[in-house]
Amino acid sequence: xxHKKNQTLGEFIIENQDSFQYSSGELSKLINAIRLAAKxxxxxxxxxxxxxxxxxxxxxxxxxxxxxxLDVFANEKFINTLANREIVCGIxxxxxxxxxxxxxxxxxxxxxxxxxxxPLDGSSNVDVNVSVGTIFSIYRRVTxxxxxxxxxxxxxxGNQQVAAGYVVxxxxxxxxxxxxxxxxxxxxxxxxxxxxxxxxxxxxxxxGTIYSVNEGKYRHFHQGVKDYIKYCQEEVGDRPYTSRYIGxxxxxxHRNMIKGGIYMYPKSSVTQxxxxxxxxxxxxxxxxxxxxNGLATGGRTRIxxxxxxxxxxxxxxxxxxxxxxxKLQEFLEKYH
Ligand code: AHG
Ligand code: MN
Ligand code: MN
Ligand code: MN
Numbered sequence: 001x002x003h004k005k006n007q008t009l010g011e012f013i014i015e016n017q018d019s020f021q022y023s024s025g026e027l028s029k030l031i032n033a034i035r036l037a038a039k040x041x042x043x044x045x046x047x048x049x050x051x052x053x054x055x056x057x058x059x060x061x062x063x064x065x066x067x068x069x070l071d072v073f074a075n076e077k078f079i080n081t082l083a084n085r086e087i088v089c090g091i092x093x094x095x096x097x098x099x100x101x102x103x104x105x106x107x108x109x110x111x112x113x114x115x116x117x118x119p120l121d122g123s124s125n126v127d128v129n130v131s132v133g134t135i136f137s138i139y140r141r142v143t144x145x146x147x148x149x150x151x152x153x154x155x156x157x158g159n160q161q162v163a164a165g166y167v168v169x170x171x172x173x174x175x176x177x178x179x180x181x182x183x184x185x186x187x188x189x190x191x192x193x194x195x196x197x198x199x200x201x202x203x204x205x206x207x208g209t210i211y212s213v214n215e216g217k218y219r220h221f222h223q224g225v226k227d228y229i230k231y232c233q234e235e236v237g238d239r240p241y242t243s244r245y246i247g248x249x250x251x252x253x254h255r256n257m258i259k260g261g262i263y264m265y266p267k268s269s270v271t272q273x274x275x276x277x278x279x280x281x282x283x284x285x286x287x288x289x290x291x292x293n294g295l296a297t298g299g300r301t302r303i304x305x306x307x308x309x310x311x312x313x314x315x316x317x318x319x320x321x322x323x324x325x326x327k328l329q330e331f332l333e334k335y336h
Contacts, residue, residue, distance in 0.1 A: 009035055009175065009186045009195035016181075027138070027163060027179065029087045030113055034136055037081035038167040038175055039193055041074045041119075041134060045169045046190075048126055062097045062312055063277075070126050071095055074119035074134060082115055089141055090114040090149035092311055094280045099311065101148050110145045113138055113162070114153050118280040121166070122248025131170040133250025136177075137284035138163040154311060158283030158304030165288065166250045176202065176254070178291040183257075199258075204294035208260025208321040209241045212252045220268030224332035231331065249276065253285055253319065257292055262320035262328060266299075274316035278308055282317045295325040299332055 007015075010032070017028045048070060057069045075095040082088050083102050089111040092099040103111065118135040125132055139160055141153040165177025173188040175195055185199030211232045218226065232241040244261070246252050252263050267274045276282050286296030286303035296303040296319040306315060318328055 003184070003197070003200035005197060005200065007197045009197070012184070012186070012197055016179075026087060026112060029085065030082075030115070030138060031163065031177065031179075033081050033085050033087060034078075034165075035175060035195060037078045038134060038173070039188070040077050040081070042167070042169055042173045042188065042190075044073055044077075045070060045126075045132060049129060061095050063094065068120070068123045068126055070132075071120045071123045075117075078117050078119050078134070078136075087111055088113045088115050089145070090153055092116045092154045092279065094118045094277060094312070099149065099151065099154050112140050112145055114141055114149060116154065116279050116284075118277070121250045121281065122246070125246070125248050131168060131246060131248050131251040133169060133248055133254075134167040135250060135281055135284050136165055137161055137279065137287070151311070154279065155308040157307050158278075158286055161283060161287045161304075164284035166254075166284070168250050168254050170251060170254075174198070174254070176288065178288055180287075180291065183288055183292040202257055203292050204257050204289065204321045205260035206293070206321060207323045208256065208262065209238055210244050210256055210259055210261030211241050211264070211324075212243070212245045212256060212261060213264040213266070214245060214247070215243070217268055217270075220270050221266050222268075222332070222335065224335045225264065225266045225328075227334070228328045228331040231327070249281055249285065253288075256320050257289070257294065260321045260324075262318065262324040264328070265317045267316040271314075273314040275314060276317045278303070278306060278313045278315045279311060282315055282319075285317075285319055289319050293322065294320055295322050297325060297329065300336070 013028050013031055057072045079091055089102055090099055116137040121133040121135050139156050143150050143153055163179045167175050174185050176185040183202040185202050186195035187198040188195050265274050265276045282303050289296045298315045
């Protein structure tokens with residue numbers, strides 16, 4: 001894969017399309033559409049404090065969460081951008097009750113890909129001017145082209161992903177993605193609306209000193225997780241580790257990948273399955289993590305080997321630097 005600094009994302013997509021495992025033209029178009037939607041959402045996110053877009057949209061999504069206005073805006077932008085370009089046959093979103101079928105009645109449409117998105121991740125941070133993100137995950141459909149997509153096309157294990165990535169709307173806006181050949185990060189120059197390759201071949205350091213978990217829920221965690229958190233806080237060697245938790249998975253993951261760290265969203269005595277969604281959050285992040293020399297587990301099982309049973313399924317999620325995830329696993333296994 002080509003890694004020329006200052007290369008634009010557009011140039012990078014064209015130069016590397018031969019290395020895509022599958023029909024390269026379509027996947028390139030798809031990444032291009034995501035790039036476009038990301039710029040539109042970025043523009044809106046950046047002026048969130050200026051216009052009357054803050055606050056809640058007044059509806060509740062299938063997860064029982066209040067939908068923020070930007071949640072709805074980002075959801076519409078990503079769906080419309082993808083749907084209008086004849087590149088995907090189906091879309092599933094955290095913000096939609098059911099999956100969306102595209103061009104099901106038109107035999108000319110031979111689109112092979114389905115996309116799953118978390119249009120705005122960390123949306124509770126919008127009101128307080130803290131980083132948010134978008135997460136996407138791409139699969140080839142398993143049912144025949146030219147027929148309407150079915151639930152089966154979306155309920156594939158993460159190990160079948162052909163591409164995944166995120167956009168982080170932070171101090172800079174970045175698009176980070178993988179097509180199964182490493183992870184590359186592109187930073188937006190907002191003056192001209194162009195993403196540049198700024199972080200080629202991103203890798204989690206094997207070791208890290210940051211742990212990210214909502215410690216307010218500590219008393220509800222499984223004993224193995226509690227013991228690992230205590231281990232992180234011990235005064236030994238390079239410990240105590242630093243605790244950093246933004247509350248936007250994208251931003252917490254992004255920092256940990258660059259600096260070395262572990263992200264944890266365990267199940268608890270209150271939420272038996274954890275909080276994060278397997279299809280829109282955990283699988284794409286797990287694919288990125290493994291492509292960047294990191295690990296992602298649900299506790300006992302590799303995240304990407306879990307066979308999904310429903311669209312909005314939640315799973316416990318532990319992800320980050322290899323040695324840290326392995327250490328956590330030692331603690332978890334003590335109580336199995
Ligand atoms: P979303 O905004 O897409 O619903 O996701 C929120 C997720 C994730 O981004 C974050 O890591 C986690 O929820 C934070 O949850 P807690 O507030 O329970 O820590
Ligand atoms: Mn949400
Ligand atoms: Mn999310
Ligand atoms: Mn979301």
